[in-house]
Amino acid sequence: MNSIEAVLEVPSSLRYRLLVPEGTVKSIVYVLHGYGQLVEYFHLKFNGVHSDDTLFVFPEGRHRFYLKGTSGRVGASWMTREWREEDIRLNVLSLDLLHREIVQKYPAEKITVLGFSQGGATAARWVAFGKVPCDHLISWASVYPPDLTTEAHATVAKKCTFVLGTEDEYFPVSEQDALLAAYQSMGIHTVRFEGKHDIHEETLKSIL
Structure with missing residues (x-):
């Protein structure tokens, strides 16, 4: 008996949430959440x-799961290490389709993509490989994806700002200076704020 793996293309969907301004939309900010978050709550930040x-758009990762055990609170993620290439492809494709739908209704002068934590790598790959005309990429407390090609990296780094809290529990204090120096050597602008692994409102306002 032979074991054969096969793939079937099926229709899918992407859930997202909007924060719509009172006036005419001149700027769009796409915000990609971190691991285990849902946009229903994340957008409140x-x-x-x-x-x-400014129109804020919050797409939600297609992988939803129970955060603890087999019941209770649910979170979402963008990908895992299993079949990661396909997750990357589908993330870029669905975000491109989302952008096409958004700009048909809200044409804007400026496009910003912000990726928080796990969403930062997905955001960088979207800017590198997708069709979004991104003016500014904000990688917030995220790991810059090491798998970008040299050409893609050149495109992404020059428009990227990396943001990190001084007390971020996922980035040891003893390693932060070296990490920021490495990003700066790649041409990435860096910003620090006093705080933990979270969105810092005043810092974000100043960057936007």
């Missing part, structure tokens, strides 16, 4: 950053 002309 940006209520205080909302402006009169």
